[in-house]
Structures are given as C-alpha cells and as structure tokens.
Amino acid sequence: MAPYATMILALPAILLEGNGVLEWLNTHPYPWSALIIIFSSGVLAFCLNFSIFYVIHSTTAVTFNVAGNLKVAVAVLVSWLIFRNPISYLNAVGCAVTLVGCTFYGYVRHMLSQQPPVPGTPRTPRTPRSKMELLPLVNDKLEDKV
Secondary structure (H helix, E strand, O other): OHHHHHHHHHHHHHHHHOHHHHHHHHHOOOOHHHHHHHHHHHHHHHHHHHHHHHHHHHOOHHHHHHHHHHHHHHHHHHHHHHHOOOOOHHHHHHHHHHHHHHHHHHHHHHHHHHOOOOOOOOOOOOOOOOHHHHOOOOOHHHHHHO
C-alpha cells in the first residue's frame, strides 16, 4: 500500500504543501535514502499482508486472532520483565487469562487434530484435498495448470 499511497498522495502534497516539497527536494539533492525507506516500507507491508493471508489460508481466522491476542499479552509481559514498565493488577490478570485461554485453545486444537475424522465433517484445520489447496492465494479454477 505504501508505494501506491505515495503515488496517489504525491500530487495533492505538492498542491497543498506548495513550496515545502520543492524546498525539501532542493535542500536534499540526493533523496535516495528517503526513497529507499519509502520503497522498503511498501515491500515490507506487502510481505506482511502476504504472510497474513498465508497464515489464514493455512489455519483459520480464529487461530490467527488467538495468535494476535497472544502476541499482545507476551509483548506486555516482556516489556514488564525487560523494561520494568509498571502494569496494574487488572493488566496482569488480563495477561494471565489470555495466556491460559491461548494455551487451552492450542491444547483443544491439538486434541481435535489427533482424533480420527468423523465422516462428512471437515478436520480442523481442514486437510488439503489436492495439491492446489497447498498453494497460497491460488484460485480453484486453475487446477488444469498445476
């Protein structure tokens, strides 16, 4: 999104900011470092979005959200352990509940994946039916090309 946003907002920035953009370009004769940072930001945003789609494709949206909640709780605990950021009693209880809930969710998912599948019921996460489903972000209509 960042390269597209840069291209879309370049003209309004020049029109609204007036000489500010042009003065910046004149005072910085070599704006390559800024352009590299902008381009790298776009590449990293693309990689992040692609990895999110791949994780959701490989697991489920619920698993992705549970992992996101776990990430926040771990970040709070690590900031408390390393930087000694103060956390309230309610924050500590919330982190504990989150960690217990995520652990329980992982345990239940693991136990469900160990059971033999009931006929007519998809497994959790769903077992791929073909090589096409192993490829991320690929349309089912392209089966003849694989």
